[in-house]
Amino acid sequence: MNCSQRLTNEEAFEKLQVALKSQGARLTSPRKLILEAALKSKKPFSAEALLSVLKSQADLATIYRNLGFFNEIGLISRVDIGGETAVYEVSSKNENHHHHYFVCKSCGKTETLESCSMTAVEAILKKKGFKNLSHRLEFTGLCASC
Amino acid sequence: MNCSQRLTNEEAFEKLQVALKSQGARLTSPRKLILEAALKSKKPFSAEALLSVLKSQADLATIYRNLGFFNEIGLISRVDIGGETAVYEVSSKNENHHHHYFVCKSCGKTETLESCSMTAVEAILKKKGFKNLSHRLEFTGLCASC
DNA sequence: TTAGCTGCAAAGTATTTGCAGTGGT
């Protein structure tokens, strides 16, 4: 079972068009390239990671600005795993979704987990040779006063 | 059911003594104060938060260094919720433990969750007036090559 | 044509590091 159903490219661009129109924003070349690069990524990515894919096709400041914009319109989510650097991922179809990752405490490598079952995930990780497993569950949303 | 059984003060200081001895480190006044402040905190805390509790009793650099030290010896864990700022918490008794939080996407307020059941947690959060709930599961450990 | 957007550079934060002096053991 896969419970992290990401938006498809078509759904993403459609959502983008709606947002652009509703707030008088524009579909520029860097904006398009950044979203395409984000959609292409199989795992959570940092701003720097997109820069190295896009090379001189987009400025780092522009990447940050657009990741912020996409985050606001719900196209991608800032997920903050790993620590030093902010990490983003393409949003899921439904609001009440799951995100599953494995993060190595030593080298910082991250891996996206496909299964939805806690025990299945643990079995898969152990089979792959991961050790010292621990996990953490984080709920996000809006608190009563927001 | 409460599955985030934190170390007690005695257990924490005992663990510290063992680590200090095993690597020739010393129990200094700032180190002791920082750990005490960490133990006192009911929820995940940032380095700045400890500074404002400790005022001029410890330098910010010293706080960062000691949080790193405590993290290495397994006394506290760096958990990186919320984004901009690194957040730490006192470790749990058993290695394979859970951490449950709620983080408000708007104001950044965090709240520690006591229950271990996913559905129970959701029910509690809804009852408290939290909206737009989403969640994320993160596994940490060492990857095969580390 | 007219704003929104971009690239560049400069400014902010959060965190780390170098160093000379301090203090545990």
Next chain:
DNA sequence: ACCACTGCAAATACTTTGCAGCTAA
């Protein structure tokens, strides 16, 4: 006395912001 640790300041890393020119609508 020795050497780990501290405070202070400077450095670094990541991200945001100001601004003048560019460009989508």
